[in-house]
Amino acid sequence: MPLLTTRVDCILLGAVRPFGPKGVPSGMDKRPVGSAVRVTALGLAGDEQGDPRHHGGPEKAVHHYAFDHYPAWRQELAAHSTQAAEVLARPGAFGENVSSAGLTEADVCIGDRFRLGRALVEVSQARQPCWKLNHRFGHAGMARAVQQSLRTGWYYRVLEEGELIPGDNxxxxxxxxxDWSLRRLLHVLYVDRLDTGALAAMAALPALAESWRKLARQRLERREVEDMERRLAGG
Known part of the structure; x- marks a missing residue:
C-alpha cells in the first residue's frame, strides 16, 4: 500500500441559500472555517444541503476536491466566463468540504480509508456533476466539462466520527x-461506457456506493447508457 499523506488546507461549510435564476435551495456556496469541525456520519457539523435527495447523506457525507485542478480550470474557462475566474480565486468553487493539494482522482481508490483529522473516512464514490455547476461558473457547459475531464472530486462515508481542524493531515x-482508482471508475462511467467486463467488476465492488453499483448493473442488463442530460443541463 502506498504511503499517502496530505494536508487539509481548507475546511468549507455552506448554509442553504437561494441559488441560480430560479432561486432553488442550495448549500453549494461554501465558505472556509478556521476552527475545529465535527465530522459526523451525515457530514460536517454546520454544513447544509438544499436537495437531500441528491446531496449529502451517509454515502456523500464529505466532499473532497483537489485544489491541484484549479489552474487547469482557470486556463480552460478563461474564454468562457469572467464569473469562473472569480469563483476559482479560492477553494470552494465546486462546493467541496475539503480542499487539499497533492491528491487527485488518479491517486485515490474506491474503498480507501483515510484518517481525516481524528475521524476515519472511506471513499464511497466519485462525484457526478450536475447542472448547478453551470450557474455557479456562469458557463452552460461546465457540468459537462467536469464530467469529460474526469476531474470530478469524490465523496467519503464516515466510519468513525471525530474532530477535524484546518491543517490536519x-x-x-x-x-x-x-485496482480501482477513481480515475479508472470515471473512465468506465463516462468514457468506455459499455465495457461489460469493467461494469461487472464495478457492480461487484463492495466499497462502492450502492447507487453506482446499481447503475453498472442496469447498463449490463439493458446494454445501453442511461440518459444524463437532465443531470447535466437541468430540467
Missing part, C-alpha cells in the same frame, strides 16, 4: 481495492 490507512 489526511492519511491513508487501508487500501482494499488498489
Amino acid at each position: 489526511l492519511v491513508l490507512v487501508e487500501r482494499p481495492c488498489p
Whole structure:
C-alpha cells in the first residue's frame, strides 16, 4: 500500500441559500472555517444541503476536491466566463468540504480509508456533476466539462466520527481495492461506457456506493447508457 499523506488546507461549510435564476435551495456556496469541525456520519457539523435527495447523506457525507485542478480550470474557462475566474480565486468553487493539494482522482481508490483529522473516512464514490455547476461558473457547459475531464472530486462515508481542524493531515490507512482508482471508475462511467467486463467488476465492488453499483448493473442488463442530460443541463 502506498504511503499517502496530505494536508487539509481548507475546511468549507455552506448554509442553504437561494441559488441560480430560479432561486432553488442550495448549500453549494461554501465558505472556509478556521476552527475545529465535527465530522459526523451525515457530514460536517454546520454544513447544509438544499436537495437531500441528491446531496449529502451517509454515502456523500464529505466532499473532497483537489485544489491541484484549479489552474487547469482557470486556463480552460478563461474564454468562457469572467464569473469562473472569480469563483476559482479560492477553494470552494465546486462546493467541496475539503480542499487539499497533492491528491487527485488518479491517486485515490474506491474503498480507501483515510484518517481525516481524528475521524476515519472511506471513499464511497466519485462525484457526478450536475447542472448547478453551470450557474455557479456562469458557463452552460461546465457540468459537462467536469464530467469529460474526469476531474470530478469524490465523496467519503464516515466510519468513525471525530474532530477535524484546518491543517490536519489526511492519511491513508487501508487500501482494499488498489485496482480501482477513481480515475479508472470515471473512465468506465463516462468514457468506455459499455465495457461489460469493467461494469461487472464495478457492480461487484463492495466499497462502492450502492447507487453506482446499481447503475453498472442496469447498463449490463439493458446494454445501453442511461440518459444524463437532465443531470447535466437541468430540467
